Amino acid sequence: MGEENTSIEQAIQLIYSLISLSHSIRVFAGKWQSIRDRLEELLSSLTAIENCDDSIDKNPSLVSTLKAIFDVLKGCDDLARRCLRLSYSGKLLMQSDLDIVCTRLSNYTKSLADIYTLGLLTQNYAIVLSRPNLGASKDDMKIYVKDLLSRLKIGSSDMKRQALISFNEVIQEDDRHIKIAVEIESFISLLVNFLDSDENGIQEEAAKAVSFIAGFEAYKGVLIGAGIIAPLVRILESGSGNLSKEFAVRCLQKLTENSDNAWSVSAHGGVTELLKICSNNGHCSGELVVLSCGVLKNLVRVEEIKKFMVEEGAISVFIKLIKSRDGGVAVPLSQISSIDFLLTMASGDETTRQIIVKEGGVRALVRLLDPKLSFPSKAREMGLKAIMSFCLSSVDTFNMMLNYGFLDHIMYFLHYGEVSVQELALKAAFWLCGTSEEAKKAMGDAGFMPELIKFLDYSKSSDVCEMASEALYSMISVPKNRKRFVQNDQNVGFLLQMLDQSEMNNSSGSKKFLLSILMSLTSCNSARKKIANSGYLKKIENLAESDNSDAKKIIRRLSSNRFRNIFNGLWHS
Structure with missing residues (x-):
């Protein structure tokens, strides 16, 4: 190493000493x-210079800057010791001297940044300060984040990228670093600038x-x-890679959870992109398509904004x-997200x-x-949920569904x-029974009742049994069925066997529908005869005696029929 390079090491050591010494000073704290x-900013810049493969003595601008920096640091050290000993002549003069030192330190940090910007140095390898351990003090974390900030400001492209990688690693390991980054002037603005x-x-x-920072309210x-x-919107429009776009959309999805930010996304052309x-x-x-669906769902x-989306043809897009069938895991996910959006x-x-129906x-x-x-099954479930929403009690849409084979599909499953999937189909059958008489007739013709009976088995869940019982009751209300x-x-x-089992299983919900x-x-x-025999x-009869109203009605029906038969027999004898 040459003499000048030694001056960098000396300057770095002196900065460490000054930072440590300054914590002991009790006057002029601000x-x-x-x-x-x-x-700390100057320390990061000087550390970065050590990683450059150019010979420092071949760069006159850097040599003179380093000499001036070292002189300022020695003057600062003198001021620090005088403040520590309270051996200064006047407060106003000392305040003025401290302001001058602060300004000069800022200027020299900027000078080093200019040297990088002009390309007067080339980077060999970027060595950042050691990452603070979990539980590190705030001061240690702050020094580390400021070191990264200096590299982001003055480093070459590769050094900036490496600093961003280090920042992403540290904030995901310990999110306290985000708070420190937010508190440091210009850090977040610099990150935002790098998006372009x-x-x-x-x-x-x-x-x-x-995108990670946006996850914190x-x-x-x-x-x-x-x-x-x-x-972020410009990345969607002309970003250089899919990953950049995915992170940008993730960030927008988090930010648009607040509808106030939705307007800003729309104003910058985000909806169109x-x-x-x-x-x-x-x-x-x-993944990018699925994430985009999520942002549009927020918007x-x-x-x-919804009216604008309709005008822009969003419904046909989704x-x-x-309908997409390109294969791969992402297609069902995009289908599910599209249905959710609609x-x-x-x-x-x-x-x-x-x-939506017309399109x-x-x-x-x-x-x-x-x-x-x-x-x-998740895509089928979402599809069924949407059908039940879009085709609510409409004869036209029901006929449309019949023409597309809806009943055949449900019967198959x-x-x-x-x-x-069976339970999903049962939900569909249950829903259809509540739409119209025409639907129940069509279901009877299609053979739904024998399939519904199978779901009355008590090895099924109680919810399934009750849903099947209610659907069957609704279908049987149609005379033809x-x-x-x-x-x-x-x-x-x-049915009678299931009624007996409902007593044994204390299933009052299913028992109610079975009796109905x-x-x-x-x-x-013919049904009365089969029940009576x-x-x-x-x-x-036992249920009727225990005050079950439906059981009483059944017994009354059976009894009145029996008396009518007896009367008819006497009349014709």
């Missing part, structure tokens, strides 16, 4: 805090940092105040996404629901239930589906 901050960097690595790491306002929305991502599904990563809650968009809005939304959703196609049900000799006997079904069936002569009549 002045010394400012000087300490400037010393032409260097892919720098932009990506900066986007990753702000306390710091969202700081990011907004630093003007983060516009550069997000819709472009969703419409270019094949050219964007599945659509603002009525004026229906197209529901549900939010149509919530409480009949006009939007009608547009082909129902057909796309019914297609998700097609057993010949491979979709995860009731019969062949795995348990989770009731007649068809009774024609199968096993059906009435099975039996009550409805007593309007058929069964071995379960005594069970119904």
Whole structure:
């Protein structure tokens, strides 16, 4: 090492000494805090210079700057010791001297930054200060973050990228570093500025940092105040890589949880850019599409923005996404997110629901239930939820669903589906029974009743049994279905058997519907005979005696019929 290089080491050692000494000074505390901050910035800059492979003695500008810095540091050391001993001649003069030192330290830090900016030094390898351990003091963390800040300000592109990587690692390990970064002037603004960097690595790491910071409610306002929305939208428009865009969209999703920020995203063209991502599904990563759906879902809650989305063709974009079949894990996720978005968009809005139906939304959703196609149960569940929302008691949409094979799909899963899919199909059947008489008739013709009976088995959950019982009761209220049900000799006997088991299992919910079904069936002569001649009549009589109103009605029906038969027999004898 040459003499000049030794001066850097001496300057660094002197700065460490001054920082330590300054903590012991009890006078002019505010002045010394400012000087300490400037010393820490200068320390980071000098440490960075040590990592440059250029010979310092070949750089006259740096040689002269280092000499001047060392002189200022020695003068500062003298002031520190005088303050410590209280051996200064006057307060005003000492305050003036401290202000001068603080200003000169700032100027020399800027001079070093200018030397980097002009490309007068090249970096060999970036060595940052050792990362503070978990539980480190605030002062240690602050020195580390300020060291990173200096590298972000004066370092080469590679050094800046490495500093951002280090920052991302440390804030994810200990989020107290975020609070320190927020408290340091210009740190967050610098991160936001890096979002517009032409260097892919720098932009990506900066986007990753702000995305993580945005996850903390306390710091969202700081990011907004630093003007983060516009550069995030610019990344979506012309960002250099998918990862940068993904981090940018993650950040927007967190920030738009507050509807006040939604306006800012819309004002900067964010809605249009997000819709472009969703419409270019094949050219964007599945994760990016899913995240974009999440941001748009936040934005659509603002009525004026929702109207703009409709005008921009958002509904057709998301229906197209529901139809996608490019394969891979991301496709079902984008389908689920798209359905979720459309549900939010149509919530409480009949006009939007009608547009979704008109644009082909129902057909796309019914297609998700097609057993010949491979979709995860979650996508099918979301599709069914949307169908129940968009097709609420509309004859036209019900007929449309029939034409698309909706009943056939539901029947298939009731019969062949795995348990989770069977229950999903049962929910669909239950919903259909509550829509219209036409729906119940169509279900009877399609053979739903025998499938529903299977769900009355008490090995199923009580919720499943009750849902199946209520659906069956609703279907049997239609005379044509009731007649068809009774024609199968096993059906009435099975209901009576289930009624007996409901007593044993104390399942009052299912028992209520089973009795209601039996009550409805007593309007058929053949059903009355089967109940009266069964071995379960005594069970119904016991329930009637215990004041069960439905059981009493059944016994009354059976009794009145018996007396009518006796009377008819006497009349004709």
